[in-house]
Amino acid sequence: MSFPQVPVFDLRLEEDDVQAVLDVYRSGWLTMGPRTAEFERAFAEHLGAKHAVAVSSCTAALHLAYLAAGVGAGDEVIVPAMTFAATAAAVVYCGATPVFADVLGPHDLALDPEDVAAKITPRTKAVTVVHFAGYPAAVRELRALTDAHGLALIEDVAHAPCATVDGRALGTFGLAGAFSFFSNKVLACGEGGLLATDDDDVAALARSLRSQGMTSGTWSRHTGETETYDAVGMGFNYRLDEPRSALLLSRLAKLPRGVSRRRELTRAYRARLKDLPGVIVPYDDAAVEHSTCYVLPILLEDASRRNDVRTTLRDGGVQTSIFYPAVHEFTAYRERFGTPSLPQTEYVARAEITLPLHLDMDEAVIDRVVTALAEALR
Numbered sequence: 261m262s263f264p265q266v267p268v269f270d271l272r273l274e275e276d277d278v279q280a281v282l283d284v285y286r287s288g289w290l291t292m293g294p295r296t297a298e299f300e301r302a303f304a305e306h307l308g309a310k311h312a313v314a315v316s317s318c319t320a321a322l323h324l325a326y327l328a329a330g331v332g333a334g335d336e337v338i339v340p341a342m343t344f345a346a347t348a349a350a351v352v353y354c355g356a357t358p359v360f361a362d363v364l365g366p367h368d369l370a371l372d373p374e375d376v377a378a379k380i381t382p383r384t385k386a387v388t389v390v391h392f393a394g395y396p397a398a399v400r401e402l403r404a405l406t407d408a409h410g411l412a413l414i415e416d417v418a419h420a421p422c423a424t425v426d427g428r429a430l431g432t433f434g435l436a437g438a439f440s441f442f443s444n445k446v447l448a449c450g451e452g453g454l455l456a457t458d459d460d461d462v463a464a465l466a467r468s469l470r471s472q473g474m475t476s477g478t479w480s481r482h483t484g485e486t487e488t489y490d491a492v493g494m495g496f497n498y499r500l501d502e503p504r505s506a507l508l509l510s511r512l513a514k515l516p517r518g519v520s521r522r523r524e525l526t527r528a529y530r531a532r533l534k535d536l537p538g539v540i541v542p543y544d545d546a547a548v549e550h551s552t553c554y555v556l557p558i559l560l561e562d563a564s565r566r567n568d569v570r571t572t573l574r575d576g577g578v579q580t581s582i583f584y585p586a587v588h589e590f591t592a593y594r595e596r597f598g599t600p601s602l603p604q605t606e607y608v609a610r611a612e613i614t615l616p617l618h619l620d621m622d623e624a625v626i627d628r629v630v631t632a633l634a635e636a637l638r
C-alpha cells in the first residue's frame with residue numbers, strides 16, 4: 261500500500277487526548293456513563309442548545325430526528341442529493357420516501373429553497389438541510405418555509421459542529437440537528453454522533469430510543485439509582501461509549517482553535533486559486549468566516565477533465581476526493597425512487613474535486629497542491 265504524500269485528510273491526536281481515553285480504559289467503565297453525560301452537557305453549552313443526546317453516529321441521529329418528527333410509512337422527506345447517502349437512507353429506515361431537491365449551483369452547494377418549495381406535497385413531513393462543507397445553508401429561509409407548511413426542519417450538521425448564522429450555532433435552527441464525529445470530521449472520535457434539540461419531547465424520545473426504549477440504563481443500575489427497567493418503546497442500540505465520549509470531550513475544547521486554523525488554510529487556498537482558469541471555488545471569502553471549512557471543494561468548468569486532473573494529481577503525490585457522487589444516481593436509490601432531474605447537483609457531482617485540507621498541513625503544502633493543480637489543468 262502506498263500512502264499519498266499529501267493526503268486529502270489527516271488526523272493527529274494530542275497527548276492529552278490519548279491520555280483521556282486511557283483514563284477511561286483504566287476506570288473499568290466503558291459503556292455509556294458519566295463521561296458521555298459530561299460530553300453532552302459540554303456540547304449543549306457549546307451550541308447554546310437545550311439538549312444534546314450523544315449517539316453512535318450521525319446516521320443514528322438522523323434516524324432518531326426523523327422518528328421524532330413523526331416520519332413514517334407513506335411520508336416524504338425533502339433532502340438534497342448533494343450529500344452523503346445517510347441523509348436519505350435514514351428516511352428510508354422510517355419507511356418513508358426521500359424526495360431529492362436541487363442545490364443552488366456552483367457557488368453554493370446547499371439546498372435551493374425554491375426547489376424545496378416546488379417539491380412540497382400533502383405527503384411531505386420534513387425537510388432536511390445539509391450545511392455543505394460547514395458553510396451555512398439558507399437555514400432561516402428554509403425554516404420560514406417549513407413553518408409556513410407545518411413541516412419539521414431537520415439540520416444535517418455532520419460538517420458543521422462550530423459554525424454560525426448571526427451568532428447562532430448551526431444545528432439549533434430546526435426541530436433537531438444531527439452531528440457526526442466520524443474519523444475525518446471536524447470533531448472526530450472514529451464513529452459517533454449527536455442529536456441536538458431545544459424540544460423536550462424530541463430529546464426524551466431520542467434518549468429512550470438510542471437504548472432499546474429502556475426506562476433506565478446500565479450506568480444507573482450500576483450506581484444503584486434504579487433496580488430494573490421496562491422497555492416502553494421500540495428502540496435501537498445507538499449508544500456512544502465512554503472512550504469515545506472522553507476523546508470528544510478532550511477534543512471539543514480545541515475545536516474553535518482547529519476551526520480557526522481551517523479558515524486560515526481555506527483563505528490561503530482561495531487566494532492562490534482565484535486566478536486559476538477553468539476552476540470555480542464555491543462560496544466567497546465572507547462565508548469562510550462562518551464556516552467550519554470541513555473540506556475544500558473546487559469545481560472544474562469542464563467536468564469532462566476531472567478524471568485526468570485527479571489522476572495527474574495522484575501521480576504527483578496529491579490525493580483528492582469527491583464530495584459527493586449524487587445520491588439520487590446511486591443504484592439503490594435509482595431502483596427505488598427513479599431518477600429525478602437535478603441539473604445543478606448533477607453538474608457538481610461530475611465537476612467537483614475535493615483538495616487536501618486538514619490541520620497537519622501548512623501554506624507550503626497548499627502551494628504544492630495548487631501548483632500541481634495548475635500543471636494538471638494545463
Ligand SMILES: Cc1ncc(COP(=O)(O)O)c(C=O)c1O
Nearest residue numbers: 317318319344346418440441442
Ligand atoms: C452530510 C453527512 N451526513 C451524514 C453523515 C453520516 O455520518 P456518520 O458516518 O456519523 O453516520 C455524513 C458522514 O460522512 C455526512 O457527511
